[in-house]
Amino acid sequence: HRGGNPKGPAGTGKTETVKDLGKTIGLWVIVTNCSEGLDYKSIGKNFSGLAQSGCWGCFDEFNRINIEVLSVVAQQIMSIMAALSAKVNEFIFECQTIKLVSTVGLFITMNPGYAGRTELPDNLKSMFRPISMMVPDNIIIAENLLFSDGFTNTKNLARKVF
Structure with a gap:
C-alpha cells in the first residue's frame, strides 16, 4: 500500500482533486494544513x-x-502501511493497540520550490505515489467540450470563450 503525493504549483487543484476523489467513492477526506509548528504527536493523533x-x-x-x-x-506512516499490507483489523500504533479500517488513505500535497519547504527524505518519498499536477489548459478543455456537443469549428470557438 502507498499513499498519494500530488505535487505541483499552487492553484493546480491538488487538494481539491483528493477531496473530489474521496467524495466520488464515498469517503470522508480530512484536510490538515501543515506548518513548521506541527509536531509528531499531533500528526500521530x-x-x-x-x-x-x-x-x-x-x-x-x-x-x-x-x-x-x-x-x-x-x-508512523510505515506502521499504518504495514498494517494495511498485512490486512489486520488491529495494530500497534504509538504503543497502543488501535483498530484499523482498511479504507484509510494518506495523501500529501506539496508545492516544490518555495522558500521554507523541506525536501522529503527518500524513505518517506517511497511511501507515496507521485502525481504531477499542472495548470489545466482551458482552451483545450473548451475545445473538447464543444466538440462533444457537436460543434465543428471548436478551435476558434474555444479561443473566443477564453
Missing part, C-alpha cells in the same frame, strides 16, 4: 483517528513540516 475511522487524510503542504519531525512521521 491525526493518523490514529484516520486509521480507526477509515477516512482519508490529506496533509496539505506537507513539505513545510520540519525535517526532525518528518523522521518520526515516516515511522
Whole structure:
C-alpha cells in the first residue's frame, strides 16, 4: 500500500482533486494544513483517528513540516502501511493497540520550490505515489467540450470563450 503525493504549483487543484476523489467513492477526506509548528504527536493523533475511522487524510503542504519531525512521521506512516499490507483489523500504533479500517488513505500535497519547504527524505518519498499536477489548459478543455456537443469549428470557438 502507498499513499498519494500530488505535487505541483499552487492553484493546480491538488487538494481539491483528493477531496473530489474521496467524495466520488464515498469517503470522508480530512484536510490538515501543515506548518513548521506541527509536531509528531499531533500528526500521530491525526493518523490514529484516520486509521480507526477509515477516512482519508490529506496533509496539505506537507513539505513545510520540519525535517526532525518528518523522521518520526515516516515511522508512523510505515506502521499504518504495514498494517494495511498485512490486512489486520488491529495494530500497534504509538504503543497502543488501535483498530484499523482498511479504507484509510494518506495523501500529501506539496508545492516544490518555495522558500521554507523541506525536501522529503527518500524513505518517506517511497511511501507515496507521485502525481504531477499542472495548470489545466482551458482552451483545450473548451475545445473538447464543444466538440462533444457537436460543434465543428471548436478551435476558434474555444479561443473566443477564453
